[in-house]
Amino acid sequence: MSNNNQLNGGQMIIDYLIREKVPYIFGICGHGNIGLIDAMYERSDDIKTISVHHESVSGFMADVYYRVSGQPTATFTSCGPGSANMPISLGNAFLDSVPFMAITGNVPTDQFNRGAFQELYRHYQADFPSTVQAYCKRVYQPTRGEQVPLMVRQAWKTMVTGRPGPVVLDVPFDIFKEAAGEETPRPEEWSANISSRCGADPEGVVKAVDMLLAAERPVIVVGQGVRYGGAGEELLALAERLQIPVAASASGLGAIPTDHPLSLGLVQRGGTYQANHSCRQADVLMALGVRFDDRTASSWIPGFSFTIPPTRLIHVDIDPEEIGRNYPVTLGLMADVRTFLRQIHGELDRRGHPSDPTETSRKWLAEIDTFRAKWDAFVAPGMTDESTPINPQRAAVEIDKALPEDAVLVSDIGVHHNWLLQFCTPKRPDSLIGSMGFGPMGFGVAGVLGAKLAAPDRPAVSVCGDGAFFMHANVLGTAVEYDIPVVWVVWNNYAYGSIRGLQRGYLESRELATDFHHPNTGEPYNPDFAAMARSAGVAGVSIDRPGDLGDAIQAGIDSGKPYLIDANIDGDLNPPGAGVWELPGLGVNKPAIGERYVPKQ
Secondary structure, eight states: OOGGGOEEHHHHHHHHHHHTTOOEEEEOOOGGGHHHHHHHHHTTTTSEEEEOSSHHHHHHHHHHHHHHHSOOOEEEEOTTHHHHTOHHHHHHHHHTTOOOEEEEEEOOGGGTTTTOTTOOOSSSTTOHHHHHGGGSSEEEOOOSGGGHHHHHHHHHHHHHSSSOOOEEEEEEGGGGTSEEESSOOOHHHHTTTOOOOOOOOHHHHHHHHHHHHHOSSEEEEEOHHHHTTTOHHHHHHHHHHHTOOEEEOTTTTTSSOTTSTTEEEEOSTTOOHHHHHHHHHOSEEEEESOOOOTTTTGGGOTTTSOOTTTSEEEEEESSGGGTTSSSOOSEEEESOHHHHHHHHHHHHHHHTOOOSOOHHHHHHHHHHHHHHHHHHHHHHHHHSOOOSSBOHHHHHHHHHHHSOTTOEEEEOSSHHHHHHHHHOOOOSTTSEEOOOSSOOTTHHHHHHHHHHHHOTTSOEEEEEEHHHHHHTTTHHHHHHHTTOOOEEEEEEOSBOHHHHHHHHHHSTTOOOSSBOBOTTTOOBOOOOHHHHHHHTTOEEEEEOSHHHHHHHHHHHHHHTSOEEEEEEBOSSOOOOOSSOOEETTTEEOOOSSSOOOOOOO
């Protein structure tokens, strides 16, 4: 403690995190943050420090920790290059609306604009905030100790209210040790009692119910706002009550169980036929917490994912900036989706609406069953393919079958991610976690550590490409040092497979810089990832037969230790889908199943 019963800046920051019930702080030491680390040392019984081996790993861990537990955490990095490694994980959390507090050290205030070691000063003194302002909700930089209590509580409130997202608290070296005040702000007075679960305009709720009840081919499409807004129960109740099928963006998969009869699965460029063909024919589409990005919307080309208009769109989102961004709305409502769904149920109760299926809904759902049967027949061959290297569809199916219902599957970015989205069947909102906006490689490699810390009693499995794992293999050491029993499945196709697929599809197979070859033999090359794992003290196995994949995953989970599976996966197959994607100037690919829907005039 500092003199005169004053908490210094570092002590106040750590005390505030503890008051907010933050269990972990993830990061890397540096000369700019040793004052903060000293405060962490004092309170090590109250908040656990996880020291990682690359700064972006700390952000990915904090990100996924929140997605599983709902509890925001914090990271710590030092000035200059240490904190400059954070924008990748900050940007990922920002675009996926995930809160964590990044505490970044900076040079001492009396060295501002003097070009001190690791100071960014050419345009503005101690200018790390300009580096990250596009990657987070807000940056706070106290330059006097007395500003710390104000800024730490304001940063936390900004982070968790409205549309959540990460914040940066950039603290000069001396402020960590400078007296900041006698009392830490109390969360119950400043942030804990703030609710952002706003409801929709009551007249809008009435209009929404009118539109849904009058629709002949209604569809609900859900995004991350439903999953992390805790609205799954209300969504399922509404879908069953009105017999409305539910499609999901990549961010929304698992909002209702994927194997539920009303679940259509994924709608996007690589979406299922039943999801895409239902959504593009809908007369009323109710979108809940959905951004309508280019992947979900098949590059906004009408007739593949959506046909808006003539489809009439009800768009509900807590962030009004997303409403009307990419599609015109018949009804746009700013609201928390869980509160909105409760309002819808209340309006249906007021009207005494029966829950029995109507003849109209029976007809629509029967038609959708034919779409589903067509998709099932289309993908059936890949379900039983015994070839080696492993058929990627078969790999996704075997991974899904091997996972217990309570498992957390954290996917990295790459072609494997698209296979998992198509063929995994998440039963709960946090069963399948992926990066949907920023798409940084390493998210799943590192994020699985955060998942396991958030849910110690649940199996945590990462499926990651060989490219991403090689970038972030340092996680092996962290798993061993802190005894975090996760399983990595390295989807080894000897390439940056998703980009090689684009070269093959759009550039007449002019491939460069996308696959890995030995310089002497020309054969596919990668390190022996299983041996690499064993060298770090992690059990590692290699497999190349589909029937062995599920057994290896089960063995990894049962081991109770960090475990790596190097799986030899066929890299020449791309995921099929009922949508399309456009690379402007290079063209539009063709759907693997079905064709463009053109509404009848």
